[in-house]
Amino acid sequence: MKRFFLAAATLVLSVSMAYAQEQQPASNPKVLPMFGQVAKTDAQQKADEKFLTSCDKSFESRTEASNFFMERGWEYLNEGQVDTAVYRFNLAWLLNPDNYNTYWAFGLVENSKGNTQEAIGMFDRALKYQPNNSLLLSDVGAAYLQQYIKDKKKKSLKQATAFLDRSLKADQNNAFALANYAQVYYYNKKYTEAWDYLHRSRDINIMSLDYNFLADLLAQMPDPKGMFRNDPNAVESAN
Template sequence: MKKLLYTIAACLLAATITFAQDATEKPAPKVLPMFGKVVKTEAQQLQDEKFLSSCDKNFTTRTEASNFFMERGWEYLNEGQTDTAMYRFNLAWLLNPDNADAHWAFGLVTVAKGNPEEAVGYYEKALALKPKNSLLLSDLATCYIAMYELKPKNKSLKKAATYVEQSMAADAQNAFAYFTMSKVKFFNKDYSEAWTYLHKGRELNMAAVDYTYLLQLTDKMADPKGFYKNETAVQPE
């Protein structure tokens, strides 16, 4: 355990100086995907090299190091520490620009911050590296749903439908794909089919039901199965 902690400390120490920011500058590049895509100074590039060199000494490969920082990033994200998570995702990307999970994480955080149009680019990069990943496909479909909710355009809804169909084809047990297809049907005003897909998703993973969306659906049409009460749409007893 001590060795692991020393490894983390050594790599992060090499990276820390690079991203020191004036406290008045918000947000700092280190908490933006790909470090904000800004051109780095010569001094920052030198610090990047020191960070990479430190990781080369502490990990067998840069791919291993990249995956290590991705794991730390997911841990921080699950704890709600988004900025710290993004910094770790950036380090993972710096170590391996072709790490699909890093681009996937960039997309997740970006859409969560209310910018699905930017997030699409990260998802598509990840998809190019993992073309058959069902969860990634359903996340991309959900991103297009978010775009549609901000700006109702049929193109976004069609894109969502295309990706969610591919997601279900890749894994018929992906509950999130069914929930997303339910929303596609909902926005197409096919409420009966929306209920059908919602129940399919519920049967696979009831904990993932979006109860805010459930209220919207019950406002349009009562649950044909009577599983959810139309007047409350709360979790069933």
């Protein structure tokens, strides 16, 4: 096991150094989902083959290697190093195109950049592998909510609602689905219901709380429970 980790660490270091030496603007396919979905040059294909061969020597399977690079990608994403994270996700995808987590990660990155249509396309790829994954479905719903904010089309809001319904059917305690549903009610001007779903989501997982949305909701209707106040100096009173 120690030998495996040493080999993996060496591989990651070599990949990281190569990436650092070749750091380029965000238009570089290396930092675009699925390498920008563009045809690769002969040199790039040879580099891919070399990388895959190295992984075959360092890991028991390409599935295991793919999962390893996914974990490194999440670590970089949590640190705010988006380009480096996407590069790791690309390596994970190269190792295993059937790793649904790669498409999920690409979707999250695209949605964070405001590229909602691209995000939805990636999420759709992930859903082919995990059609009943509650967290994935709630992320799709969130993407459609972002699309609605951009286009103000009822169709986008209906799509968001449909995916959030599916998400909650799979897991009624999915805090993020409940939080997103609060926004659905908000955009339908049903503020009492929006507060109900916001509190339900917060009670399950406080990390689901979107403070920007909270401010918007407070501007429309005071918190029925009095937990939140429309006061920039106020702090949430309940723990």
